[in-house]
Amino acid sequence: MSAGAPDHGSEAPLLSATRSQGERTAPPPRSQVEVPGARDERKWVAAARGGPTLEEAEEGPWEVVVALERWRPSVLSLVHALRFRLATLWGENAHGGDVEVHGIFLGGAECRGVHLRVDLPGAARKLPSLLPDLPTALYFERELSEMFGVTILASPDTRPLLLHERHTAPPMLPAGGEPTGVRAPFGFPRTEGEGVYEVPVGPVHAGVIEPGHFRFQVRGEEILNLEVRLGYAHKGTERLFEGLEPSQATVLAESISGDMSVAGATAYALAVEDVLGVPVPPAAQTARGLLLELERAAFLMGDVAGIILDVGYAAGAAEANVLREQAYGTLELLTGSRLGRGAVVPGGLARPVPAEARVDVERSLDAVRRGLAGLVDHVHDQPSIMDRLRGTGVISLEVAEALGMVGPAARASGLVRDVRRDRPYGPYVHERVRVRVASRSEGDVEARFEVKVAEVLEACRLARHFLGEGGPATGPLISSRSARPRHGLGIVESPRGEFLVALRPSEPAKKVLARVHVRDPSFLNWPAIEYAVRGNIVPDFPLCNKSLNLSYSGFDR
Amino acid sequence: MIGGGSPGSATSRGEPSADREAAPSSPSRARSTASAPPRETTSGIFGPCTTKAYPQGPAELARMGARTPWHDPGVCEGTGACARACPTEAITIEGTGRGARLRLDYGACVFCRKCVDACPTGALRAVRFFELAVRSKDDLVARHVAGGTLGANPPPSQDKVSREVRERISRLFSGSLAVRAVDAGSCNGCEVEVSALSWPAYDAERLGIHFVASPRHADALLVTGPVNRNMRLALQKTLDATPDPKFLVIAGACGISGGPFRRSKEVEGGVPPSDLPSVWVPGCPPRPEALLYAFWLALGRVEQQLKNGELPPKVGGSSLR
Ligand code: SF4
Ligand code: SF4
DSSP states (O other): OOTTOOOOOSOOOOSSSOSOOSSOOOOOOOOSSOOOOTTOHHHHHHHHHHTTSOOSOEETTTEEEEOHHHHHHHHHIIIIISOOEEEEEEEEEOGGGOEEEEEEEEOSTTOOOEEEEEEEOTTTOEEEOOTTTOTTHHHHHHHHHHHHOOEEETOSOOOOSSOOEEESSOTTSTTOOOEEEEEOOOOOOOOOSTTEEEEEEOSSOSSSOOOOEEEEEEETTEEEEEEEEOOTTOOOHHHHHTTOOGGGOHHHHHTSSGGGHHHHHHHHHHHHHHHHTOOOOHHHHHHHHHHHHHHHHHHHHHHHHHHHHHTTOHHHHHHHHHHHHHHHHHHHHHHSSTTOTTOEETTEESSOOOGGGHHHHHHHHHHHHHHHHHHHHHHHTOHHHHHHHTTSSOOOHHHHHHHTOOHHHHHTTTOOOOHHHHSOOGGGOSTTOOOOOOOOSSOSHHHHHHHHHHHHHHHHHHHHHHHHHOOOOOOOOOOOOSSSOSOEEEEEEETTEEEEEEEEEOTTTOOSEEEEEEEOHHHHHHHHHHHHTTTSBGGGHHHHHHHHOOOHHHHHO | OOSTTOTTOSOOSSOOHHHHHSOTTSOOGGGGGSOOOOOOOOSSSSSSOOOOOTTTSOOOGGGSOOOEEEEOGGGOOOOOHHHHHOTTSOEEEESSSTTOEEEEETTTOOOOOHHHHHOSSSOEEEEOOOOOOBSSGGGGEEEEETTSOTTSSOOOOOOSSOHHHHHHHHHHHTTOEEEEEEESSOOSHHHHHHHHTTSTTTOGGGGTEEEOSOGGGOSEEEEESOOBHHHHHHHHHHHHHSOSSOEEEEEHHHHHHOGGGTTOTTBOSSOOOOSSOEEEEOOSSOOHHHHHHHHHHHTTSSOOOOBTTBOOSEETTEEOO
């Protein structure tokens, strides 16, 4: 087992992060720039601009344009001095074959964030890499390179990310390249030495699992290294949004990660409402909150079931799946769809949630809450289960921070971010909604298990709260206003963590979508599994995998 | 160490920090040593049986959402509002007014009910009907004339799979069927419902249907997803690795038509037609009961309900007209 696993000998109460982190390296020094009050987002932008970094030009309230040679220093100063984090990076086609690169940087509570843009002239399309100083940027840069033909200068890894075949041209450029059927080379790192062997797994896995390829380098039973190759579920979804009317694209947003349909649709709806200035009736917001929390409960029950199953306790997993079915049945009662598909639309809800379902929903929520509490007590009493979870698949806080992880997996490593609390949206804006964010510090499978259990219970509590506030709610039709930023941003705490949609409607009528970028939480979290399994044994891989429950389709789109 | 040093982690909304940061509901490790009295931990295993009766008994229709669009040509005015609202071109219409030709393809439908909401005449209704699986893709398409009568002149439905083959499948597999699931680029919504077949609520194993880890052990492949370019080869290899005789169950709008992704250059637009006996299961995703029905249809244990895109005249005990 991992030599670096934390000591679990003592039984200190661990409601939140109380265990010492051992020899953690000190965090980088805080900003030299004066940090303004977190409430005032304009000052944040001003500080960023007045600091050592950003150029003067600004378009719209939050879009700041930087010159190409200032890109790298600006970003690094935002991240390292001002303590923003890179939430996403995407490309867009501009006039004359130029490519714009946009980045969203989010701070902590109450800060709307900074939107940076750098323009790459069509002739060259070269961008200096943010690596090695900003590891989060790697996947974004690789995607930019293959999708927009941007040359990333001085990048340590220029392999393709989502495309497995060569294309006649980068597929996201206006002309849109086609797949040629010729497979592009992809090199896996090799490990050599006595007794070292490789285990290739996938893309077709041994269960009902999405496609992806894992390449393990193993000595005995110990995993020395894992490299994950993704892209097997790539469908070119972002391109499909283009040219659609906002009301027609909801099904695409739901199909980024189908097991988080409500979160995907809500993030998309928030982005559309943001850019077009669509008001949403408060009752619709509350109903969205109810659906979001129900989806979270159902989803995370699945993770709880999966972890219990992967230690070989089938009866306990079946028990968890009874509760999971209950949650999906409740979602169907409210929306007509077991996954809540087709329920959330820009402007509100497609149809009101039926008021007569209330008693049934309350009863189900109580059943899930009681059932899970009992099951977890029972599981805690089984040393043969807890022994497998404890110290397995450790992700340290340093790794979580460097990768920019989000969601329950980050919170289990002591990186406490939750969009519902830090950047309240829709249903969570109301001051009476207080999200109690669960966290642990150990970063092992047990910590992720406990965090997810706590989040199901909290989701049931919040759902009950929203149920009490709820009422019939359908939204108005979309009408556009002109004085808005070019881009709309929708950020939602999905069951896997921060789900982000950035979109731009066509100018000037804003009738159709010109560019939609979706960043699933798994896009940030996938690399973590490569760290989690190091030094673990191969038979514990399913546990590491299930406790992280990463979305392949969300990553690949 | 809470908040990881991000600038806003100090609570700036004037709340007691413990309330927002610790989770009182989070169970503590210390608890596991307490000797708690034995409590009821099992609502499903030792408690009452939660497995649903379907397909041996009736489905719990009353608890299901009505999502399947049903079109009545008699009241249709041919406005085309449905076709404009449909996100996947499952409904298309040629011409306008009475006499317009409407085509409704359950294989492309994502069951969003936008057409039902858009229809000004009430010609489209959402019904509780999920036994939509068919043996031939042609049976998924309804062709109506606005103002005409239902099933006025249906072309004869010809079953692509001969009676002999159907009987052989039934004889070989109906006692025990080993299924290998292959995700050919799905959004993973279909995977949720496929995994639900193993939950106590649906428990496909009680029907002799079990999921296996290798195509070498399989009698049938359950394919989801639009067959994107990156999974084409893997799907072909999995198919080749499955021993004959075998058949296919293609689940979800994606596998049948490409679903929401049908226009992408990166997908093939569904599983290409083959000589293998196949069952096509509409849905986005198909609900677990719909998948159970599809397996029973493949095994010849139930009759096909949807013919030429026409639902049976009675749905859920009530007449459609
Ligand atoms: S329910 Fe089906 S046919 Fe109707 S609009 Fe939605 S996808 Fe189209
Ligand atoms: S049919 Fe629907 S649920 Fe299934 S994979 Fe396709 S988009 Fe997802």
